[in-house]
Amino acid sequence: xxxxxxxxxxxxxxxxxxxxxxxxxxxxxxxxxxxxxxxxxxxxxxxxxxxxxxxxxxxxxxxxxxxxxxxxxxxxxxxxxxxxxxxxxxxxxxxxxxxxxxxxxxxxxxxxxxxxxxxxxxxxxxxxxxxxx
Numbered sequence: 001x002x003x004x005x006x007x008x009x010x011x012x013x014x015x016x017x018x019x020x021x022x023x024x025x026x027x028x029x030x031x032x033x034x035x036x037x038x039x040x041x042x043x044x045x046x047x048x049x050x051x052x053x054x055x056x057x058x059x060x061x062x063x064x065x066x067x068x069x070x071x072x073x074x075x076x077x078x079x080x081x082x083x084x085x086x087x088x089x090x091x092x093x094x095x096x097x098x099x100x101x102x103x104x105x106x107x108x109x110x111x112x113x114x115x116x117x118x119x120x121x122x123x124x125x126x127x128x129x130x131x132x133x
Contacts, residue, residue, distance in 0.1 A: 009049065010043065010051050011048070011050045011051070013050060013051070013052045014053045015052075015055060018053075018054070018064070019062050021129045021130065022130060023109045023130075024105075027109075028105070028109070030101070031102050031105050031127075032066070034098045034099070035102060036066060038098065038125075039051045039066055039068035039123070039125075042068070042071050042123070043069075046070055049069065049070065051066065051068045052065075052068070053065070061128055062128065063127070064128070064129065065127075066125050067122065067124040068122050071119070071120065071122075072118050072120050072121045073118075073123050074117075074119045075117075075118065081115065082100055082102075111127050111128040111129040111130070112127065113126065114127075
């Protein structure tokens with residue numbers, strides 16, 4: 001089965017020299033895979049779909065992000081999307097548990113996750129993780 005990245009011909013950009021994180025490798029890979037897949041899935045009719053993975057310093061901590069230029073999310077749905085079985089588009093494939101799992105993995109690792117988005121202007125899923133051993 002063809003994945004969303006290939007189906008939508010997304011370009012994925014990854015910042016060089018991302019800071020190292022320490023934790024459950026399999027679960028952290030699951031976080032990135034889920035967020036990238038969601039970004040690709042909700043690209044809409046974007047002619048030049050781009051997903052950017054990076055990190056930046058904010059208020060003394062490293063904030064990792066997966067940003068896209070897709071359909072975006074209305075602000076009133078920002079908190080709701082992390083709930084179990086909360087799908088904004090019931091017609092879209094998926095179970096509605098992906099972002100709830102991502103949130104739980106980030107929190108178990110001592111981090112936090114949030115979304116920055118406006119409808120029609122893409123979305124950035126931002127999260128913190130400890131950077132030391």
